[in-house]
Amino acid sequence: MLLVAVPVRGLELGATPLVLGVVLSSQYLLPFLLAIPLGGVVTRHGGRKTLVAGALVMTAGLMLMQVLPGYYGLICGQLLIGLAHLQMVLSAQTIISSLATGSRLEGYFGWYSTWLSGGQVIGPLLAGGWIHWAGGVGNLFLVMAGIALLGGLSGLALTGDATLGMRVSGKQTGFRAQASLMRRNTGVQVSVAITVAGMFAMGVYGSYLPVYLDSLEMSAVMIGVLVSLRSGVSMVIRPFIPRIIGAVGGRERSTMLALCSVSVGLGCLGFAGNAPAIALLSILVGLGGGLTQPLSMVVLAESVGREQRSGALGMRLMANRAVHFLAPLLFGGVLGLSGFGLSFGLSGMLVALIAVVLFRLQGRHRVSESGTPG
Template structure:
């Protein structure tokens, strides 16, 4: 970063890129009924379309970090946005399920590059005093994008029109990043041997691994609730589907409060491990009340808002900490990639574990899974605090 200080226009453009990338995740969830009606898809097919992003993220995070280090964060951020736009257009024109699935793969690759390149670009363009707040802004991209996707869906009665508009949003983000984000330097040439060594060094370092595990448990908790929240609100608490969708969007958006709050608290000297431990414990406790449906609809919804808002402290803290615990400066992008792999792992196993438990044992069983994950987050926070030489 140059001497001129933080470039907030560039920061906002990069955060906007993350938001429109997350919009591509949320658009499928909310448009699933329209896809089932138009293309005759079963739930397994819808699940495959949704899982593509997480599967790519589970296995490609560190590799994406290596590519970004080689070619520069800004360049790869633009490439990710371009791929996402191409995927959205492919999907909007898809005549059948196979093409739609291929379009999700293209969108997923774009999402992977954006989610790893965004923090790497921010790391280079913000001052040390503003870094935690900039990363807190960045960490809002997923809940903000998901909430926008759910709310925007009210304007569309046909899923292809939704895909076209989502692609247009990506194009706007691409132009904004190209105009505002400064060029980031490229690194050394990329080789399989170098990539393998970077992977070994990143995975072998204790810090990035602990952060990735923490993100796994957070994502497990968050997506375990929000994947099934509309069903919980309709089947268990008697709300209509449109009302349940609106409530889900509002609760998801509350996550932004926690993300921004983490930036403020870290700037005021709060320990990172303390924020992670307190948020994990709170999510565990609240989940016991939510999944057991022991309260009426409105108090339960307010608990979901609390669950989301307090939970937002965790991703902002983890993403802001990842560059600090990279084994060496050249592995910052790889460390962020490993942390994002943990996030995607939680997105996969959370809904699977909770969905299976609900089917077999009822809604109350989900509370124990989420509570156990929360207690695991507290234990990992304690391990982070004990890392030698880290002021956590």
């Protein structure tokens, strides 16, 4: 819902493309700084406590957006929501990563991502419908606060390993430990590269597609439908990720095809001037994005030990949030100097460049695995 509500609220306040980029990017500032320390918190206290705590912080952030006027409320709320979202995602991924390995873990992360996509499909539709019905954002942030609170309280039902923490030292979960892991573990490097490419595309798409559609004078309902389409496609394919990987010929080929799909869809988006063309390109972005993020999580989970997992997931999410923070700023700067065509085109080219780097990393990953004694 925030994907639609925040840009529309910014436009209501008269935000320029660069100011809108600052507002949208602010959600990812604190997660970039605190992702690794929060990974240690999840390891020590368990996923259930940190999941519920994150929901409470998210509720507070949405309330700030509702009660504080102007850009102050938007930016302060975005800061808290970004921190809360990081905490909840990190808790959930840590719980899931301990459940299995191999194709079963691919399936679990596929279903996890499916439910996330489901929320991303329904959310923009609800937000677009509300804005159309109310004639503006109105009390939408208050409604979202109630939804976040109910969702977080449902986490109290978690049992088993989700309630258990582990005793770990700072040497296992701190910044130096993750930097060392990043340098020597090729699987972690592959996971982070996939994350950077996928999240850059999703950050640009999610932040500026509503603005682009508004510039084409589309209705709030149509904006909600088109923004949701990418998530809908991702949701549909994610339960079948193990089968897709098997049909294509492995994780490496699946990843490269996914990034090519994202690159083409994103790069051509600014040249599409009607709803059917934008819908087709959104489907391409959804197909690629639906595969990249679950694959990134699976590769990382299988590349580190249990005691390192939360910290490594925190490092992955730090890269995730760093890209989310920078992508709207870079896109907004280019957009202010040129137009949507060039901005989306350059974004697609950047994803393609990261795919080339990833291809080389995957080659090194194969060599390192073959050289490991059985």
